[in-house]
Amino acid sequence: xxxxxxxxxxxxxxxxxxxxxxxxxxxxxxxxxxxxxxxxxxxxxxxxxxxxxxxxxxxxxxxxxxxxxxxxxxxxxxxxxxxxxxxxxxxxxxxxxxxxxxxxxxxxxxxxxxxxxxxxxxxxxxxxxxxxxxxxxxxxxxxxxxxxxxxxxxxxxxxxxxxxxxxxxxxxxxxxxxxxxxxxxxxxxxxxxxxxxxxxxxxxxxxxxxxxxxxxxxxxxxxxxxxxxxxxxxxxxxxxxxxxxxxxxxxxxxxxx
Amino acid sequence: xxxxxxxxxxxxxxxxxxxxxxxxxxxxxxxxxxxxxxxxxxxxxxxxxxxxxxxxxxxxxxxxxxxxxxxxxxxxxxxxxxxxxxxxxxxxxxxxxxxxxxxxxxxxxxxxxxxxxxxxxxxxxxxxxxxxxxxxxxxxxxxxxxxxxxxxxxxxxxxxxxxxxxxxxxxxxxxxxxxxxxxxxxxxxxxxxxxxxxxxxxxxxxxxxxxxxxxxxxxxxxxxxxxxxx
Amino acid sequence: xxxxxxxxxxxxxxxxxxxxxxxxxxxxxxxxxxxxxxxxxxxxxxxxxxxxxxxxxxxxxxxxxxxxxxxxxxxxxxxxxxxxxxxxxxxxxxxxxxxxxxxxxxxxxxxxxxxxxxxxxxxxxxxxxxxxxxxxxxxxxxxxxxxxxxxxxxxxxxxxxxxxxxxxxxxxxxxxxxxxxxxxxxxxxxxxxxxxxxxxxxxxxxxxxxxxxxxxxxxxxxxxxxxxxxxxxxx
Numbered sequence: 001x002x003x004x005x006x007x008x009x010x011x012x013x014x015x016x017x018x019x020x021x022x023x024x025x026x027x028x029x030x031x032x033x034x035x036x037x038x039x040x041x042x043x044x045x046x047x048x049x050x051x052x053x054x055x056x057x058x059x060x061x062x063x064x065x066x067x068x069x070x071x072x073x074x075x076x077x078x079x080x081x082x083x084x085x086x087x088x089x090x091x092x093x094x095x096x097x098x099x100x101x102x103x104x105x106x107x108x109x110x111x112x113x114x115x116x117x118x119x120x121x122x123x124x125x126x127x128x129x130x131x132x133x134x135x136x137x138x139x140x141x142x143x144x145x146x147x148x149x150x151x152x153x154x155x156x157x158x159x160x161x162x163x164x165x166x167x168x169x170x171x172x173x174x175x176x177x178x179x180x181x182x183x184x185x186x187x188x189x190x191x192x193x194x195x196x197x198x199x200x201x202x203x204x205x206x207x208x209x210x211x212x213x214x215x216x217x218x219x220x221x222x223x224x225x226x227x228x229x230x231x232x233x234x235x236x237x238x239x240x241x242x243x244x245x246x247x248x249x250x251x252x253x254x255x256x257x
Numbered sequence: 258x259x260x261x262x263x264x265x266x267x268x269x270x271x272x273x274x275x276x277x278x279x280x281x282x283x284x285x286x287x288x289x290x291x292x293x294x295x296x297x298x299x300x301x302x303x304x305x306x307x308x309x310x311x312x313x314x315x316x317x318x319x320x321x322x323x324x325x326x327x328x329x330x331x332x333x334x335x336x337x338x339x340x341x342x343x344x345x346x347x348x349x350x351x352x353x354x355x356x357x358x359x360x361x362x363x364x365x366x367x368x369x370x371x372x373x374x375x376x377x378x379x380x381x382x383x384x385x386x387x388x389x390x391x392x393x394x395x396x397x398x399x400x401x402x403x404x405x406x407x408x409x410x411x412x413x414x415x416x417x418x419x420x421x422x423x424x425x426x427x428x429x430x431x432x433x434x435x436x437x438x439x440x441x442x443x444x445x446x447x448x449x450x451x452x453x454x455x456x457x458x459x460x461x462x463x464x465x466x467x468x469x470x471x472x473x474x475x476x477x478x479x480x481x482x483x484x485x486x487x
Numbered sequence: 488x489x490x491x492x493x494x495x496x497x498x499x500x501x502x503x504x505x506x507x508x509x510x511x512x513x514x515x516x517x518x519x520x521x522x523x524x525x526x527x528x529x530x531x532x533x534x535x536x537x538x539x540x541x542x543x544x545x546x547x548x549x550x551x552x553x554x555x556x557x558x559x560x561x562x563x564x565x566x567x568x569x570x571x572x573x574x575x576x577x578x579x580x581x582x583x584x585x586x587x588x589x590x591x592x593x594x595x596x597x598x599x600x601x602x603x604x605x606x607x608x609x610x611x612x613x614x615x616x617x618x619x620x621x622x623x624x625x626x627x628x629x630x631x632x633x634x635x636x637x638x639x640x641x642x643x644x645x646x647x648x649x650x651x652x653x654x655x656x657x658x659x660x661x662x663x664x665x666x667x668x669x670x671x672x673x674x675x676x677x678x679x680x681x682x683x684x685x686x687x688x689x690x691x692x693x694x695x696x697x698x699x700x701x702x703x704x705x706x707x708x709x710x711x712x713x714x715x716x717x718x719x720x721x722x
Contacts, residue, residue, distance in 0.1 A: 002374035040560035056560025083531040083603040273634025317629025346598040
């Protein structure tokens with residue numbers, strides 16, 4: 001998108017009309033489906049407009065980290081698969097996929113969303129390790145928010161596998177026990193295009209944006225993670241507006257869970 | 258052995274599907290002869306024109322063709338011209354002689370005419386066997402497109418969007434008061450004075466893309482546009 | 488003990504229930520989902536498009552490039568580490584070999600047609616499901632193809648020959664042989680043939696014949712999936 005086309009977009013935004021007819025603070029249709037991959041301990045598919053993201057949770061028995069012998073482990077990984085968008089390449093994780101994984105990870109971890117103490121089986125020896133993998137199926141804008149919602153939904157969907165008498169895990173049988181989830185952090189990203197702020201961009205809006213702010217919040221509006229992206233700077237007022245918008249939108253997204 | 262059609266005219270056929278039997282039929286694009294059977298070698302709409310059988314594509318990437326008007330985006334500026342992306346597997350070259358009318362001095366800064374990121378409507382005047390594509394801006398309706406937006410549709414749907422002698426696209430232009438330039442490569446440029454009307458024009462084009470195989474489309478589109486004009 | 492009844496009650500020449508859909512991923516040139524029993528495979532086609540890395544360009548025709556991968560949570564055991572492990576690389580190669588013969592990329596010199604197979608859920612037969620999906624996706628993308636490719640895994644479970652073995656059958660305590668094959672839809676030629684386990688030449692011949700019969704049915708399902716995208720819904 002060249003400068004003249006960006007101007008055309010910003011002019012439309014200043015009238016609060018986007019190219020797909022939405023207003024600036026409007027999300028596309030959001031849908032959450034649970035249990036979409038039967039072999040995962042938990043899984044979910046989130047659809048926001050044409051963007052489709054799957055998240056899958058696998059549990060395994062692991063040794064705890066030396067500095068936290070009573071806590072289970074938690075890891076988030078994102079694979080921006082070439083199948084989901086012609087601009088993604090095969091190969092090791094790109095910085096884009098790493099950023100998505102780490103921002104969502106922080107949102108869940110710092111909110112204390114999972115009570116990792118409850119993941120402990122034998123202190124110092126055996127804990128549950130929770131691995132979440134984010135896989136876009138069709139990437140058409142706003143992967144961060146779709147991925148964040150998918151991870152949360154997948155964690156909610158997760159059931160422990162059965163631990164046999166000899167201490168090994170039988171993945172074929174799941175118990176009815178769910179993960180110890182305390183809080184449900186939902187990230188929402190606000191984008192700055194020209195001097196206009198919007199949420200849930202489609203791809204060309206993302207490319208035209210010069211800055212963005214991802215804010216993860218929980219149901220009582222407490223902020224638990226933030227990430228500013230893009231090359232442009234933000235004023236304190238802009239940040240305040242964006243945070244307010246993100247918190248308000250996360251309440252809406254929460255209803256889709 | 259009498260010749261007979263196995264698949265129906267205007268039906269969708271798939272690769273490897275036998276379309277007709279007998280030596281009277283002639284295999285055209287999208288088909289091949291295997292003994293006394295004619296077989297489809299791509300997915301598409303079967304068209305029977307007398308004895309000639311062809312399969313018209315409904316999907317697939319655009320491949321540059323001579324005499325097509327396409328919308329490209331300047332990717333690189335060289336001493337002698339500009340390289341452009343064409344929303345296809347092949348880039349094209351706009352030579353400085355073809356991009357500028359009048360004299361161009363040898364050390365001229367070509368970015369004055371077209372810079373990287375500029376959107377240009379060009380005409381393809383040559384495609385080599387290696388798919389090197391030469392284009393020109395000399396001709397009516399060609400040249401730089403500023404502002405506005407670009408939307409993309411499947412290139413196979415472009416004839417439907419243009420309509421017979423441009424009737425469909427002209428109707429959309431008039432009813433939405435929007436400037437529209439349609440590239441054969443499926444890239445379409447729109448610029449209206451009013452965003453809401455520009456959105457309506459874009460929605461109309463997407464609707465035609467979805468419903469291109471319906472009959473009576475011009476009339477139903479006119480009706481739809483008038484209803485949604487508000 | 489004789490394997491008289493299949494674990495899920497199927498007949499020995501019966502595949503698990505199949506569901507196939509084309510055009511499931513909007514961004515792709517062509518795409519498909521192929522589900523057989525619990526095994527699900529997505530295939531997406533991007534191309535023909537500019538080939539990167541440049542040294543792989545072929546000036547005489549387009550290049551078909553296949554990448555097969557299982558999603559980390561797709562397997563029946565522990566998490567599968569992402570990235571192309573040795574198994575995935577081998578399956579990527581045999582997938583390409585299975586499809587290459589029928590695809591005609593002579594009109595697209597210097598370009599690439601990328602086929603991505605991703606498995607979100609696996610219960611045996613994943614490479615065959617991937618090839619079936621890829622075949623639909625290539626046709627959906629309008630790629631010139633002389634015919635379709637259909638694939639299924641046949642084999643031996645204990646003392647019986649069977650079609651479309653599931654995970655439990657592959658692991659049967661009395662032994663099994665797993666034979667994934669891919670067959671061209673019209674000329675009935677084999678473009679994929681692998682085996683592990685053990686069986687006699689006689690058994691192999693019978694098993695391959697069973698595969699031919701099953702693939703006839705699978706081809707029909709693939710054709711229907713390709714065409715279903717263009718059905719005019721009556722308003």
